[in-house]
Amino acid sequence: MKNIPVVMIIFGGSGDLAHRKLYPALFNLYEQGLIRDNFAVIATARRPWTHEYLRGQIADAVHETHTEVNENDLADFTQHFYYQSHDVTNVGHYETLKELAQELDDRYSAQGNRIFYLAMAPRFFGTIATHLNDQHLTSSGFNRIVVEKPFGHELASAEKLNQQITASFAEDDIFRIDHYLGKEMVQNILPMRFTNPLIKNVWNNSEIKNIQVTLAERLGVEARGGYYDTSGALRDMVQNHIFQIVTLLAMPEPKDLNASSIHEAKQELLAGLIIPSEAEIAQHFVRGQYLGSDTTFGYLQEANVAEDSATETFVAGEMKFKNGPIANVPIYFRTGKELKEKKTRIDIVLKHRSNPYGQAHSNNITLIVDPNMEIYITINGKKISQTGIRRENLDYNFSKDELAEVPDGYERLLHDVFVNDSTNFTHWSELQAYWKFIDAIESAWQKADQAGQKPAQYLPYRMGPKEADQIFERPTEHWIYE
Ligand code: NAP
Numbered sequence: 001m002k003n004i005p006v007v008m009i010i011f012g013g014s015g016d017l018a019h020r021k022l023y024p025a026l027f028n029l030y031e032q033g034l035i036r037d038n039f040a041v042i043a044t045a046r047r048p049w050t051h052e053y054l055r056g057q058i059a060d061a062v063h064e065t066h067t068e069v070n071e072n073d074l075a076d077f078t079q080h081f082y083y084q085s086h087d088v089t090n091v092g093h094y095e096t097l098k099e100l101a102q103e104l105d106d107r108y109s110a111q112g113n114r115i116f117y118l119a120m121a122p123r124f125f126g127t128i129a130t131h132l133n134d135q136h137l138t139s140s141g142f143n144r145i146v147v148e149k150p151f152g153h154e155l156a157s158a159e160k161l162n163q164q165i166t167a168s169f170a171e172d173d174i175f176r177i178d179h180y181l182g183k184e185m186v187q188n189i190l191p192m193r194f195t196n197p198l199i200k201n202v203w204n205n206s207e208i209k210n211i212q213v214t215l216a217e218r219l220g221v222e223a224r225g226g227y228y229d230t231s232g233a234l235r236d237m238v239q240n241h242i243f244q245i246v247t248l249l250a251m252p253e254p255k256d257l258n259a260s261s262i263h264e265a266k267q268e269l270l271a272g273l274i275i276p277s278e279a280e281i282a283q284h285f286v287r288g289q290y291l292g293s294d295t296t297f298g299y300l301q302e303a304n305v306a307e308d309s310a311t312e313t314f315v316a317g318e319m320k321f322k323n324g325p326i327a328n329v330p331i332y333f334r335t336g337k338e339l340k341e342k343k344t345r346i347d348i349v350l351k352h353r354s355n356p357y358g359q360a361h362s363n364n365i366t367l368i369v370d371p372n373m374e375i376y377i378t379i380n381g382k383k384i385s386q387t388g389i390r391r392e393n394l395d396y397n398f399s400k401d402e403l404a405e406v407p408d409g410y411e412r413l414l415h416d417v418f419v420n421d422s423t424n425f426t427h428w429s430e431l432q433a434y435w436k437f438i439d440a441i442e443s444a445w446q447k448a449d450q451a452g453q454k455p456a457q458y459l460p461y462r463m464g465p466k467e468a469d470q471i472f473e474r475p476t477e478h479w480i481y482e
Contacts, residue, residue, distance in 0.1 A: 004418050005038035005141075006113040007101050011088060011128055012120035013043025013054070017148070021179075022119060023058045024065040025411035030077045031070070034418055038111075040104040044086035044097065054083035080108075088120070088128050094135035105139065112141030115417060121227070122150050129164040138168050146175045146417055149240050150231065151426070154442065155435035162428055171428055175417050180241040181424035182409025185369040189248040189346075192367070192375065199365065202350060204325045209362075210472075211331045212347040213245055214481055216339035216463070220290065220297070221313070226304035232311040234287075234438055237335040243319075243434045244426070245346065245369075246331050250324045259423040263430070270433035272322035280318075281444040284473070287455040288314035288465040290338040296460055299337075310449045313337045314458060316468035317441065330473050338460040344369035347480040361391040364480055373398055373406070 010018055029035055043054055055078035062074055084100055086093045105112060116132060118125050125147060132138065132145075145165060152158025165174055180186050193203055202208065215237055221228040228236065247266050254265040276284065290313050292298035299305060299313050314336030321327055348365040360380045368374040375396040383390045398406075416424060456465035463482065472478065 002033045003036040003038060004034060004113070005109060005111045006035070006115055006418070007105050007108070007110045007139075008039065008041045008115040008117060009097065009101060009137075010041060010043045010117045010119055011086075011124070012045060012118070013083065014045035014047055014049065014057075015119055017119045018043065019057065019061045020065070021408065021410040022117070022414070023061040025408060025414050027058075027062045027066075027074065027077055028407065028411050029415055029418065030080075031073060034415060035080075038108050039080055040108045040110065041081045042084050042097065042100060042104065043081060044084045044088075046085060046087050048085050049083045051081070051083050054081055055079070088124050088131070091131055091135065094131045094137060098135065098137050101137070101139070110141070112139040113143075114139050114141070115144045115146065117146045119148055122148070122153075125151075126161050126164045129161070129168065133164075133168040142173070142420070143169060144173045144175060144417060144420070145169050146177055148177060150235060151176050151431055152435065153230075153235070154439050155432065158431060158435050162431075172422065174425075174428070175413075175422060176426040176428075176431065177413055178240045178244050178426055179409040179413065180244055180369075181426075182412040183369055184406045185367055185373045185375075186245060186248065187412075187424070188375070189245070189367070190254075193249075194253055205327055205329045207350055208326055208329050209349045209351045210329060210477055211246075211249055211326070212349065212480055213242055213249075213331065213333040214343060214345050214347075214479075215241060215333075215335040216341060216343045217335070217337045218339065218342045218461070220338045220460075221299065221302050221305070223303070225302040228313075229305045229309055229311050232287075233313055233315045233335050233337070234441055238315060238317070238333065239434050239438045240426070242333045242335060243430075243437075246319055246333065247430065249346065249348075250321050250326050250329075250331065252324050257423075259421060262423050263427045266427070267429050269321055269324045270430055272324065272327070273433050273437060274320045274322060275437055275440045276318070278444045278447070281441055282448075284471045285315065285317040285441060285444075286465060286467045286471055287312035287445060288336065288458045288468070289455045290314070290336075290460050291457050293460050296338070310445070310455060312445075312455050314339075314455075314464045314468070316464065316471050318471060318473075319437070330477075332471065332477075332479075334464060334468055334479075336458075336464050340461055340463055342371055343481070345481055349477075349480060357389055360389050366480070373403070 012018055058078050058081055059074055062069055084097055086097055118128055152161050194200055251265045251269040254261040289299045292301055300307055316334035319331045346367040350363045352362055364378045366376050376393040378391055378393055380389045381392050456467045458465040
């Protein structure tokens with residue numbers, strides 16, 4: 001499908017996400033012809049920019065992310081952008097926005113199609129959704145809304161936000177975005193699982209001992225202390241990215257690749273998500289906070305963080321499902337700030353089988369998602385000039401040229417919004433299941449706070465607190481990635 005007619009309205013059009021991700025991604029989609037003659041974008045925010053200033057910002061954003069740019073195309077592209085100073089809390093401003101959207105719809109023959117992109121602090125999502133509805137911003141064509149993370153602060157606020165959005169938008173028109181679902185290696189999970197008998201035939205609870213998901217960040221909270229202190233690693237990373245990855249790893253085989261079949265398979269899995277008891281949380285979950293060093297602040301010294309904050313900058317824990325191919329297999333996860341290096345990685349640890357050689361290394365399947373992209377399988381072979389078994393890796397990786405072709409997650413996902421493919425977006429029922437799990441952990445931690453317990457402390461640039469090495473179900477289990 002090419003040249004999709006649409007007027008897109010970006011709330012938060014002067015923000016970091018729009019600049020670094022959305023504008024460069026839109027330019028690439030323009031270059032591919034997906035949007036071309038019949039589209040206009042209205043960027044909104046409070047500051048008093050002009051259309052020309054916005055266009056200059058967009059040209060800068062494209063130059064900053066591309067090594068080669070067709071300047072004629074870029075000049076044409078930026079002419080499709082309009083700036084509207086707009087305070088999302090001011091009801092009157094929606095009238096002006098509606099008029100501009102209609103004017104641009106007529107000028108670009110956009111056929112009454114609208115995409116609303118909420119690229120702002122999450123506390124504004126409900127307000128925007130409410131005013132889109134009461135000020136009748138939706139139009140006569142398709143009306144789609146893209147909502148950034150986090151979607152709610154816990155289940156109750158997520159439900160409220162969902163009600164506010166569903167007042168104007170059907171579930172199929174709500175695109176809850178999680179850019180991890182746009183990543184090449186995350187999109188590789190299902191093809192890897194289902195097209196390789198070698199992998200598919202061991203993807204079950206008789207063969208898999210455990211799965212480990214690590215999302216390590218090198219940076220601290222930086223300027224986001226105020227937001228982060230109300231969120232923490234569990235809400236910021238587990239509720240969305242880690243759950244999305246785990247769902248792809250554990251879901252049953254979908255009957256086909258349609259968005260509805262994929263979501264059906266995910267829902268079937270999530271209906272069996274085990275909510276851990278308080279005793280299980282105490283045993284299998286660890287929260288941590290990073291300490292300072294000679295050159296860096298500890299979390300409690302960061303700007304806009306309460307000095308007695310119990311917010312976790314690290315969490316390790318366990319997920320399990322009652323159903324699906326790996327029912328009851330422990331899926332351990334950990335994520336945190338100021339860890340050893342930036343790395344997103346998945347390790348599938350297979351059970352040992354007895355063999356006539358007596359000993360062997362475990363066969364693990366590892367997917368590296370970030371910063372490089374790779375799949376490798378550890379296998380056993382014969383040592384060349386001695387007896388015994390040696391361990392080798394079978395590698396599946398990408399050439400430099402292939403890596404250069406991989407689109408950014410935002411480009412992929414924006415493409416999907418334009419073509420109405422919701423496969424890689426979070427369905428409401430999935431989000432509900434995720435929040436139920438997160439709420440149970442948060443509630444247990446609140447009780448721990450009241451009992452005077454604190455998050456474990458960890459030195460920066462290691463792999464989190466040592467307590468995270470004790471969360472396993474069996475003494476033979478340990479983190480594969482140290
Ligand atoms: P940001 O840089 O702080 O941008 C916030 C935007 O909101 C600015 O354009 C700001 O412009 C506007 N704004 C603030 N108050 C407003 C109001 N009352 N009315 C109208 N506009 C207002 O935030 P961001 O980093 O782009 O993040 C946006 C969303 O994307 C968040 O939900 C975040 O979690 C998500 N996200 C961001 C990234 C990223 O890389 N940045 C990655 C993943 C997800 P004015 O001050 O001019 O109003």
